[in-house]
Amino acid sequence: MYKEKKSKNIICPVTFGPPSNCVSPYIFAPSGGCVNVLLDVNNRGTIDHNCTALNYSSCSVGICSNAPGNQLANNNYVWTASINGQVDGAFYGVTLPFNITIYDITTNFVYVLCFGTCATTYTETALPTTAFSGVTVLAYWDDLYFYSSISQGIYYGTEGNAPNHTLIFEFYMSHFSQPSQYYHFQVVFFEGVPGVVQFKYYDASDGGVTCTIGVQASTSGSFVQYLFDLANSVQSRTMLTFDTNLRTYTNSTF
Structure with a gap:
């Protein structure tokens, strides 16, 4: 997110x-x-x-x-700053080719990446937060920005075949007013494994010291938080897998 x-x-x-x-x-x-x-x-x-x-x-x-280069070989773009321009304060709707499930929400349309009402709140807090009222996936909630001088943006694609497609969103941004601080990660959903989402980090310049990472069902309901403003907690090639069925996460590398 x-x-x-x-x-x-x-x-x-x-x-x-x-x-x-x-x-x-x-x-x-x-x-x-x-x-x-x-x-x-x-x-x-x-x-x-x-x-x-x-x-x-x-x-x-x-x-x-x-x-940092984009990892998705055959991607579509939701927003790419080199074409659409620099942007500050926006969210985007995407119609998906198959349903994905997080918590009790199954859908083929998301606001990247809210499964209900989204928002442009940029000051991170601990979870659960009232900033996002529905099911929300927060891969790196921070004050981030798309710069047009490099191909920053949000891209997406699929891999595999039904009923085991994977849906991959790739985010490439910098910190607001700090264009050389790169934040580059993927959010992966699994058609055949409802309720599971995976975060894969390629670059996170500040290591997590000014961000929130996790998932939440609602402002007061179930949530799983990996971090809130914790230094040195996101390294290159960190992989977090959240299971919203079990309300757990695992931390590994790729």
Whole structure:
């Protein structure tokens, strides 16, 4: 979950699915399908312009870079700052290709990532919080921001086949007023395992000292909290798995 500093309440419904006819910034690859040439490390700006061959680790805004790169190879975007612009204070609706379940809510539509009423509150508190009234997944509740100078945004995709799809949201942001502080993580839902959600962290510059991580069912109901403003608690490749059926979490690496 992300939130920002100003309460603009921009809601942008998105239909889940591959880009139709390779609409820009996607172009058709000879191997089949569409690739995002603003993000694809193997197709920087156009097909077969490979950044790794030039000793760069990622592609950002169509330019080879050593900033953190997007992990989803075939992604769709909910919001990408290089196209949609920088944003502060927004949440977005996404229609999903299959149902996912957290606590007692099963749905194919979410506000990323609230399963009910969402909000743009940016000051984190311990859980349960009154800032979000419904089922809410808080992968990194902090004062975060999308910068357009690099390909920051929210992306999503699926892996696997029915009835065991995984749905992956990828968040790539920086701290408000601190563009070189990177926060890059994935939130993974499992079609075949209702009630379970997984957080995978690639970058978290402040290590968790100014954030809340967890899940909650309501303002006063069940919740599972991993941390609230706890230094050195989120390292690169930390993986947290929350089971809302058992009200537990496990901490591991990937």
